[in-house]
Amino acid sequence: VEEKKTLFIIFGGSGDLARRKLYPALFRLFLAGTLNEHFAVIGTSRRSWPDEYYQNIVLDSIAKVNGATQDDRQNFAKHFFYQANDVTDVGHYKVLKHRAREIAQKFQIDGPWLYYLAMAPTLFGTITENLARCEFLENSHPNRLVIEKPFGHDYLSAKTLNEEIQKAFPEKDIYRIDHYLGKEIVQNIVPFRFSNPLIKSIWNSKFISNIQITLAEKVGVEERAGYYEQAGALRDMFQNHISQLMMLSSMEEPVSLEANDFVEQKYRVLASLKPLNQQDLLNNFVRGQYCASKEMPGYREEAGVDPKSNVETFVAGKLELQTPSLKGVPIYFRTGKRLKEKETRIDVVFKAPETGPYLDAKNNVLTIFIDPSSGISLKYNAKSIGDTKILSHFEMQRLYTEEERHQMPEAYQRLFHDVLNGDKTNFVQWEELCASWKLTDQIVNYWHQQPLADSEFYAAGSLGPRSANDLLANDHNYWIYQG
Ligand code: BG6
Numbered sequence: 001v002e003e004k005k006t007l008f009i010i011f012g013g014s015g016d017l018a019r020r021k022l023y024p025a026l027f028r029l030f031l032a033g034t035l036n037e038h039f040a041v042i043g044t045s046r047r048s049w050p051d052e053y054y055q056n057i058v059l060d061s062i063a064k065v066n067g068a069t070q071d072d073r074q075n076f077a078k079h080f081f082y083q084a085n086d087v088t089d090v091g092h093y094k095v096l097k098h099r100a101r102e103i104a105q106k107f108q109i110d111g112p113w114l115y116y117l118a119m120a121p122t123l124f125g126t127i128t129e130n131l132a133r134c135e136f137l138e139n140s141h142p143n144r145l146v147i148e149k150p151f152g153h154d155y156l157s158a159k160t161l162n163e164e165i166q167k168a169f170p171e172k173d174i175y176r177i178d179h180y181l182g183k184e185i186v187q188n189i190v191p192f193r194f195s196n197p198l199i200k201s202i203w204n205s206k207f208i209s210n211i212q213i214t215l216a217e218k219v220g221v222e223e224r225a226g227y228y229e230q231a232g233a234l235r236d237m238f239q240n241h242i243s244q245l246m247m248l249s250s251m252e253e254p255v256s257l258e259a260n261d262f263v264e265q266k267y268r269v270l271a272s273l274k275p276l277n278q279q280d281l282l283n284n285f286v287r288g289q290y291c292a293s294k295e296m297p298g299y300r301e302e303a304g305v306d307p308k309s310n311v312e313t314f315v316a317g318k319l320e321l322q323t324p325s326l327k328g329v330p331i332y333f334r335t336g337k338r339l340k341e342k343e344t345r346i347d348v349v350f351k352a353p354e355t356g357p358y359l360d361a362k363n364n365v366l367t368i369f370i371d372p373s374s375g376i377s378l379k380y381n382a383k384s385i386g387d388t389k390i391l392s393h394f395e396m397q398r399l400y401t402e403e404e405r406h407q408m409p410e411a412y413q414r415l416f417h418d419v420l421n422g423d424k425t426n427f428v429q430w431e432e433l434c435a436s437w438k439l440t441d442q443i444v445n446y447w448h449q450q451p452l453a454d455s456e457f458y459a460a461g462s463l464g465p466r467s468a469n470d471l472l473a474n475d476h477n478y479w480i481y482q483g
Helices: 014-030 051-061 070-077 088-107 121-133 155-168 190-197 227-250 259-271 278-283 401-406 409-418 430-447 469-471
Strands: 006-011 039-045 080-084 113-117 143-147 174-176 208-216 285-291 314-320 330-336 343-350 364-370 375-383 391-399 457-459
Touching: 006 014, 006 088, 014 051, 014 070, 014 259, 014 409, 039 088, 051 070, 051 080, 080 375, 088 121, 113 121, 121 143, 121 401, 143 155, 155 430, 190 227, 208 227, 208 314, 227 330, 227 343, 227 430, 259 430, 278 285, 278 430, 285 430, 314 343, 314 469, 330 430, 330 469, 375 430, 401 469
Parallel strands: 006 039, 006 113, 039 080, 113 143, 143 174, 208 330, 285 457
Antiparallel strands: 208 343, 285 314, 314 330, 343 364, 364 375, 375 391
16 A cells, blocks of 8 residues: 555644545554654644644544454544634634645655545635635645535535635535545446446447436435525435536446546546436426424424425426436436435436337336445346246345445545545546536525425425326336335
8 A cells, every 4th residue: 555645734624524525534554554654644623632633633533443353443643733724814824834744754655645625615715715725735745735515505606716726726626525526426426327338338329218317315414404494405415416426327428437537537427418408397396395294393393493494495497408318318416304214325227128029018117226235236137036928027126235345445545545645536527516516506596596395395204295196107107215
C-alpha cells in the first residue's frame, strides 16, 4: 500500500459528521497503511479546545472500529490537532495557516492539503474566499477541496456557491460528495452493465420496458426538521442520490474510466431530457406527506415542523430517457420518509415476449439491491416443476455475504481514498449538479403554487400515496417492489 502524505484541515471538526463518519474513515485508512507516518489532521470549529481534548474525541469516535490495537488507536490520535476558528475572521486563518505549516513540517508532509468542509453550507463561500485570501492555496503543495451536500438550495444558489468556490479552487480540485457514489454496489452499476456482453447487449430500448428507482426510508424526519422544512424530499433525495442512480443506470458506455469521460456520459442523461411542460408537471410527478398512523406521529406533528407545513416527505415521478440506447424508455423513481421499511433498489424491467408460444411469460426483472441487502438478482421464466407447460417466475440472486460486506470499505473511507488518489470519478461535477438542480427547481416551483391536497397525505408506515401507483398504472406498468 502506498502511503499518501496529506494534511487534512477539517472545518466542522467538532461536528456530528466528523465524529460519526470522517474520523472512523480516516482511521480505517490508517489501519490499511494508506495513511501512515506522514499525515496530520487539524480540526477547526468555533469552540476552543486543547489538542488533548480533541484527541479524546477522536479516540471516542473510533472506539467501534474493530481490528485495531490500543497502540494503533493512540498512534492515530497523535496526528490530530485542534485550532479554534471563527470562519468569518481573516485573522484566524493566519493563525491556522501558521499552525498548518508547522504541523506539515513536523510530519514531513509534502503531499496535498485537503480542506474538508463539514459544516453549514452557507459558510462554504466565506471559507474558500478566506483560504485564498490568506494564501493557503499557494503552489508549494497541491490543494483539494471536499464539500458535503447540500450544494445549494436551488439552481441559482448552487450557481452562486459554485462561483464563489471556483474563485479559490479550479474545478479539477473540487470534490463534491454524494455518499451514494461511495456504496459498493452503486460503484458496480457501470462495470456490471458494460463488462458483461450479455447484459450490455440487452440494456437498450429494444429490450427494456422501464426502469424503477426506489429509495424507501422507514425513518421520519428525525431531528432534522430545521433543514428538512426548507428542503423536502425532492431536494433531499432526488436532486442528488436519485439523479445519480438515474444517470448510472442509463448512461451510454464511457470511452474510458477517466473521471471526465465517465461524467460526460452521466451528464448527457440529464442534459438530453426533454424540457418539462405543464402537462408533464401535472401528470408525471407525485408528492406526499406522511400523516399519523396508530403508532407514529404525522410529519406536521414532528418537533420543529410547522403544523401547516406543505413540505413533501414523499415524491414519485416519471422521466422519459432520451439517450441513444434508451430513447423513449420511462424511468420511474420514488422516495419517502416513514414508509413501510428501508429499501433502496433499482428494478430494470424487460419487455415480455410479444409473439410466439410464450405469451404468458412475465417480464424479466433485473434488480440491483442497494440497501439493506446488496447485490443483483434476475427474475426469469421457466416451466413450473412437474408435468405442466405453465410458466413460473424463478430467481437467480447473488447478494453479498455478511463476510463480503464486512470487507467492504465504508462509503467515506472509499471516498477519502479517491480524493487522496486524485480520482474524481465518484464525485459530482458541476455540469451534473447544474442539470439536476434545474430539473428539481421546475418540479418544486410547480408544486409550490398549490398547498397539499387531501389525497396527497399517506399514512406513516405505508408505501406512499396511491397516486404513485397510478403513475405507473397509466402506462400499464406497476412497481416491482411492493413492500
Ligand atoms: C441523506 C438525506 O442524504 O441520505 C437523508 O439527507 C437520508 O434524509 C439519507 O436519510 C439516506 O441515505 P442512506 O445511505 O441511508 O440511504
